[in-house]
Amino acid sequence: MKLQINNINKSFAGSNNGQSAVEALKNVNLTVAEGEFVCLVGPSGCGKSTLLNIIAGLTAASSGQIDCSGRLGFMFQEPTLFPWLKVKDNIGFGLKILKRSKEKINEVVDYFLELTHLSNFKEAYPHELSGGMKQRVALARTLALKPDILLMDEPFAALDAQTREMLYKELQEIWQFSKKTVIFVTHNVREAVVLGDRVLVFTARPGQIKKEFKINLPRPRDINDIEVTKISNAINQELKTEVAEAVKELEHYEK
Amino acid sequence: MKNKLIRLAKPLTFIACLILLWQILYWLKIWPKWLFPSPADVWLTLVKGFANHTFIWGILISLKRIFIGFGVSIIIGTLLGFLIAKIKLLRETVDPIILGLQTLPSICWLPLALLWFGLNEKAIIFVVLMGTVLSLTISVKGAVLNIPPILINAGKMLGADGLNLYRYILIPAILPSYLTGLKHGWSFAWRSLMSGEMLFISVGLGQLLMFGRELNDMAQVMAVMLVIIVIGVIFDQLIFGKIEKNLRAKWGL
Numbered sequence: 001m002k003l004q005i006n007n008i009n010k011s012f013a014g015s016n017n018g019q020s021a022v023e024a025l026k027n028v029n030l031t032v033a034e035g036e037f038v039c040l041v042g043p044s045g046c047g048k049s050t051l052l053n054i055i056a057g058l059t060a061a062s063s064g065q066i067d068c069s070g071r072l073g074f075m076f077q078e079p080t081l082f083p084w085l086k087v088k089d090n091i092g093f094g095l096k097i098l099k100r101s102k103e104k105i106n107e108v109v110d111y112f113l114e115l116t117h118l119s120n121f122k123e124a125y126p127h128e129l130s131g132g133m134k135q136r137v138a139l140a141r142t143l144a145l146k147p148d149i150l151l152m153d154e155p156f157a158a159l160d161a162q163t164r165e166m167l168y169k170e171l172q173e174i175w176q177f178s179k180k181t182v183i184f185v186t187h188n189v190r191e192a193v194v195l196g197d198r199v200l201v202f203t204a205r206p207g208q209i210k211k212e213f214k215i216n217l218p219r220p221r222d223i224n225d226i227e228v229t230k231i232s233n234a235i236n237q238e239l240k241t242e243v244a245e246a247v248k249e250l251e252h253y254e255k
Numbered sequence: 256m257k258n259k260l261i262r263l264a265k266p267l268t269f270i271a272c273l274i275l276l277w278q279i280l281y282w283l284k285i286w287p288k289w290l291f292p293s294p295a296d297v298w299l300t301l302v303k304g305f306a307n308h309t310f311i312w313g314i315l316i317s318l319k320r321i322f323i324g325f326g327v328s329i330i331i332g333t334l335l336g337f338l339i340a341k342i343k344l345l346r347e348t349v350d351p352i353i354l355g356l357q358t359l360p361s362i363c364w365l366p367l368a369l370l371w372f373g374l375n376e377k378a379i380i381f382v383v384l385m386g387t388v389l390s391l392t393i394s395v396k397g398a399v400l401n402i403p404p405i406l407i408n409a410g411k412m413l414g415a416d417g418l419n420l421y422r423y424i425l426i427p428a429i430l431p432s433y434l435t436g437l438k439h440g441w442s443f444a445w446r447s448l449m450s451g452e453m454l455f456i457s458v459g460l461g462q463l464l465m466f467g468r469e470l471n472d473m474a475q476v477m478a479v480m481l482v483i484i485v486i487g488v489i490f491d492q493l494i495f496g497k498i499e500k501n502l503r504a505k506w507g508l
Contacts, residue, residue: 082406
């Protein structure tokens with residue numbers, strides 16, 4: 001499913017002590033092709049998560065429009081599993097709301113449990129799982145609804161390095177055969193290069209797309225691959241100035 | 256089963272020691288017998304009270320009142336709590352008034368209730384209601400406002416909106432704090448009922464307690480107090496406590 005973002009602007013109302021409105025996004029234009037994996041990187045606070053929330057309809061844009069007709073799936077930075085539901089019921093949550101039959105739900109849930117290597121934890125409650133397992137359940141829960149477009153907001157940021165690397169591999173495999181359109185927000189440049197077909201670099205606030213990198217490396221990619229490192233370094237150069245800009249702005253706020 | 260017995264052994268031994276101490280104090284004759292009855296006197300009064308059914312009726316009538324008062328409070332308190340949490344205008348207007356009214360001890364509603372409803376069941380149930388409903392409202396409101404917004408967003412992204420959002424996200428999400436609120440509400444209701452029954456001519460445990468006083472029958476006073484304690488423990492620990500514990504274990508709290 002194609003996704004088109006036209007001239008999105010977003011500003012947040014200023015706080016009460018006389019601060020002016022904060023511009024979070026400025027004239028963002030982006031077209032994502034069907035089945036494409038696009039990564040957004042940028043300094044923290046640049047509005048990349050806000051853009052994802054706007055696409056998802058969780059936040060309203062100040063102006064501009066989003067064209068997309070497919071079903072959206074959203075994966076958050078925290079696993080946001082429902083603590084009152086078992087793993088299998090978390091994964092089947094969306095289907096239950098759609099009032100699918102029990103047999104159908106069980107079938108889909110079992111499929112995604114297997115896909116995410118969680119079959120043994122079907123009956124567990126979320127608090128019994130590790131961070132990486134929770135994120136896998138969250139991924140399975142999102143995929144179970146068969147979304148056309150997958151929006152991912154730093155889903156692996158809170159995980160340890162080993163778990164993350166394992167999940168890069170799994171996500172690439174799942175993406176390669178399901179051919180979903182993915183928009184993946186991260187502040188980790190290497191992560192973006194490993195996963196994305198395209199990496200877009202955002203400027204410091206107000207967020208604008210500054211530069212685009214096409215990643216033409218064969219998949220599955222490894223985070224320690226020398227080519228990944230090379231491209232990451234190039235993107236990091238681009239980012240450095242923006243991070244410096246963001247830090248300067250923060251210092252300005254403290255005064 | 257054996258584990259349970261071992262776990263109960265300590266508190267039971269302790270209670271036995273307390274009764275023994277009581278008996279020793281009684282033997283020492285520090286206070287006159289009519290002010291300080293022996294454990295056996297209280298026990299006999301209990302047996303007699305249950306045998307001639309006065310205690311049984313007292314318990315049933317009090318429980319009936321509390322079930323009605325508490326039941327209506329649950330419905331009103333839960334609805335009101337959700338409304339205040341979800342509607343900003345109500346948070347700015349109704350909420351401060353509820354917080355203010357909550358400071359009023361529930362028994363202060365009795366004179367008003369007597370004038371409005373007269374000397375009947377309605378008055379006493381009204382007192383129970385007023386003692387409970389506000390605390391329930393406040394706890395439901397707090398619980399709803401404390402649901403992490405990201406959990407609600409996750410529910411929305413999975414297709415839950417409108418009533419489904421309430422049924423599948425908001426209501427299950429508040430359950431642990433809701434149960435704690437119910438437990439507090441129950442003890443508020445129980446206190447309100449007892450104070451109401453003591454001031455107000457009615458059958459029920461509170462009145463049995465006052466009868467004991469009027470007849471200078473300390474054994475009866477203590478026997479009824481024991482009954483009130485036991486009912487309180489049954490509901491607080493065994494019913495609400497158990498459900499709460501199971502739920503918390505499930506959530507990993």
